[in-house]
Amino acid sequence: MNPLPFIVASYAIAIIVPATLAIAALTRMRRAERRLRAIDPRAARRARAGRHK
Amino acid sequence: MELHAVSSEPAPKPTRAAGFHRFANPGRFLRLSEALLPWLAAGGILLAAVGLVWGAFFSPADWQQGQAARIMYVHVPAAWIALSGYLALAGASAASLVWRHPLADLAAAEIGPVGASFAAVCLATGSLWGRPEWGAWWVWDARLTSMLVLFFLYLGHIVLVRAFDDPIRGYRAGAVLALIGVVDLPIIHFSVVWWNTLHQGNSISLLSAPSIYISMLWPLIFATLGYSLGFAAIVLARLRAAVLERRLAFLLLAQAEQAERQSFSAAGLASL
Known part of the structure; x- marks a missing residue:
């Protein structure tokens, strides 16, 4: 049995699943930061200070 | 009369637990995680990329299993x-029960889905390895079954x-x-020792020299380190998002209560 399709499928799963988790976590984090900045003046000030460092 | 008596004894030294609690402060956690996250993510991507490319293209094929052994570089990490994710989940759960700290609760809740995803990857890649080697996608072997139980525990x-x-x-x-x-966890680890299993025995042990060829061990170490850092980065980003979302919910609630109080007081003034 040619193992190549099994190897390719394994690597695809092992790359796609963590990449999807990472992108979802990053998107959720950025959205929360943006929403917090919109209603909390302290968070907005901290973000501005961080950008000007 | 003195209201506050000043003790002549020196103040007690902070305990190890108090030191640990410093990192459970949400504000300090947000600052620390903001600094750590890019390093963990970059380190994880780099090490995993090196390990996977090395394992897929440059490491030797196994003398017995041939090319299919390359699945090891994604299956083992x-x-x-x-x-280890489940161990972290149990640690956060113990901290949650003992100290009732909200950050421990959030950490446990955020580790769960990530750990479950990696358990699913392990089962799927194991199945893809088993088909060419054993001729079966799945066998009710002690190692496979105990790993499936871990996946269900996560779920x-x-x-x-x-x-x-x-x-x-x-x-x-x-x-x-x-x-x-x-x-x-010990059942999974020792299943290949306690029972006769189709799954191979442990090639790497803390107590003895690895039984795996060194040019196969290095890419495995790189891939495992990369996936570990990646896991830490994903959990940290999710935990950071959860802390920010909770802060957001508190702020929105406080604003709504303030608006309600103002409308009540305006209505009271109008009725006078």
């Missing part, structure tokens, strides 16, 4: 993350922490399940 935890109207009750119930489930 996923298994390692699934097991049970995910469901349980979200099953109650009162989130605190969900966190407590999830913490109890996570601590009971720890018993599965």
